[in-house]
Amino acid sequence: MANIQEVARKAGVSSATVSRVLNNTTAVSSTTRIKVEKAIEELKYAPSMLGRNLRNSESRLLLVLIHTFSNPYYTEIINGIEDYSIANGYNILLCETDSNASRETTFLNMVKNKLADGMISMNPTVDLEKLTGLAEKHPIILCSDYYETMEIPYVAIDNEAAAYKAVKHLIKLGHEKIAFINFDERILYARQRRKGYERALNEFNIPIQDQWIYNSQGLEFHNGVQAMRKFLQLEEKPTAVFAVSDTLAIGALKETNERGLNVPDDMAVVGFDNISFSNMTNPTLTTVSQPMYNMGYKAAEMLIDSIKGQPVESVIMDYELVMRESTIN
C-alpha cells in the first residue's frame, strides 16, 4: 500500500503538498493539484487513518455502550446516534456489555486509551465510580438513563410523569387492580417509574399492594411472561398491568392470550417505549412512546459538541401515551 511519500515522489512534490490536496486546507495551484491527483490515482493511494489519527490525536470514533441490543428500543436510539455521527464525520464503535463487568472495563478503557473520542452510555448497570472517573477526563453523555448524583450530561424523559400518565390512563378506564412489572430498582428509571405508579394510585386512593409489583431481572419477553404467570396465580388477580418496557408488556400480553383471557376485557396491558413491534401484536399495545431516534440524535450532537470543547446541557425530551387495543376496545 502506497503512502503519502510515494505519492509525493511520483507527483514530484512534497508530502505536505499531497496532504494539502487531500484535506483542502490551503490553496494549491491547479497544475500541482492535477499532478497529485494523477499520482494518487495511479498508485491507488488511500490515506491511512492510522497516521492521521495519531497526528491529530483523535480517532473520530464514538463509543456507544449498551447492555444488549436484543431490545429494539436501543437499536432505534442507535439509528439516531449513527445518523448524526456520520453526518458529522464520526463513526460508532458498538459495545455491548451483556452485564459483564470485565467487558465493561475493557470498553471504558477504550476511551481512556483514546480509541474513542467520547462515549454515549446507555448501560444502566454501569459501574458508577469508574464512569465518574472517566467523565473527568473524557466527554461522556448518558442517554435514556442517568444518575441523580452526577453531573454527567444526559438526555432522557420524565420517567416519573410518564409512568404516572400511563397508570392514570388505566385508572380512568375503571381499573383499580393494577399490577406493575418493573425492572431492577437499583436503576434510577425503575425507581422513578415506580414513583409515578404509586403517585397515580395514591391520588385516587387506591392502596398499593406488594403482590402486584414484580421486579424483573431482565427485559426479555420471557421475563414478561413470567411476571404475568405469577400475577395470574394470585388469589386476587389484577385486571390491568403496566410494564416498564414493551418487551415485558408483550411477554405479559402473550401469556394472557395463552391463558384464554381477553385483552383488554379481562386484562388491560400498557407498555413503555413504543418499539415498532408494539403495533404488530394482537391486540396492539398501548404504550408510552419515547422519541428514541431523537434521543440518540441529540445525544450524539451533545457528545460531539462536548468533544469540540463546547459546553452542553442535559435535555429532557417529550413522551406521549399511545392508546391502542390492549387497553381500549
Place this chain on the structure above:
Amino acid sequence: MANIQEVARKAGVSSATVSRVLNNTTAVSSTTRIKVEKAIEELKYAPSMLGRNLRNSESRLLLVLIHTFSNPYYTEIINGIEDYSIANGYNILLCETDSNASRETTFLNMVKNKLADGMISMNPTVDLEKLTGLAEKHPIILCSDYYETMEIPYVAIDNEAAAYKAVKHLIKLGHEKIAFINFDERILYARQRRKGYERALNEFNIPIQDQWIYNSQGLEFHNGVQAMRKFLQLEEKPTAVFAVSDTLAIGALKETNERGLNVPDDMAVVGFDNISFSNMTNPTLTTVSQPMYNMGYKAAEMLIDSIKGQPVESVIMDYELVMRESTIN
C-alpha cells in the same frame, strides 16, 4: 495525559522497558517492573491506542456493514460477531448503509484507509464492483448473503432447500393456493428462495401464479401488511403465505387478523429467520430458523483468521423448520 516517555522518566527507565512491561513481550526484572508499575499508577497512565495502532499498522477494528438494524435478524448475527471478536481482541465498527450509496462508499473506504482491519458485509445491495476491488486487498467475509460470481468467502444457509421445505410443509397440510412474499429479486437469496418455492409447487403439480407472488421493496412490517392486503383483494385468494422474512410474515399475519380471518384456518403463514418476536405473535409463527448467532460467530472467526493470513473456506450452515400455530392448530 501522560505518555510512555513520562512514565519512563518517572520510573528511571527507557520507554522501551515501559513498553515491555505493558506488553509482557520479553523478560523484565521484577524490580524494574515494580518501578514501572508504580510510575504508571502515579501518572494514571493509559497507553494510546493511536500510537500503538500506527506502529503495528492495525486497528483491531472489524467493520460490520449492514443495511439496517431495525431487523432483529441482523442484531442476532451481530451478537455472534461481537462475542467472537471481543474474545479475540477485536472490536466492531457498526456501519448501517440505509441503502445510501454515498454512505456505503464512505464505509468501504474506511477499510481501504486502514480504519478497520477487515469487514463482514451483510448488505445484500452492496456495490459489487467496489466490493470485489476491496476484497482483492483486504479481508472480507460475506454473511447471510453472497454472490455466486465471486470468490469472497461467505457463511450462509441453503436458501433454495429451506424455502422448498417451508412450502412443502404447506402443501402437506393440504394447501394449494400458496402465495409468496419475496424480497427484491436482484438479491441472490431472493432468487434462491423463489426457486425453492417453485420447485415445491412443481413437484406437486401446482401451477405457479404470478398474482400470488409479491416482490417487496423492503423487509419492514408494513411491507408485509401491504403484501397481504394485496392478496386479500384478489378474486382468487390464497389460503397460505410464505414470506422470506419474519418481519414480512408478521406484517402479513397482522393484516390477516385485522381482517377477521382466522390463522391458520383461513390463512396459514410461514416466515423465515426465527427472530425472537416470531414466538410472541398471536398465533405464534411457523418459520425457517436460521442459526443467526452462530453465523455471526463463524463469520467473525473467518474474518479474523483471514486477517491473520490464514486461508478460509465458505460455510453452509444448517436451518430448521420450526412449526408453530400459524400453520398448525
Place this chain on the structure above:
DNA sequence: ATGAAAGCGCTAACAC
C-alpha cells in the same frame, strides 16, 4: 535485562 534510536503515516508550523 535494558537502552538508544529508527520509523509507522500523517499534518502543521515555519520558512521561503
Place this chain on the structure above:
DNA sequence: GTGTTAGCGCTTTCAT
C-alpha cells in the same frame, strides 16, 4: 504556492 522539518505515541531491532 510549496518545501522542510518536527513530532504525534508507540514498538522493535540492535547493541550492550
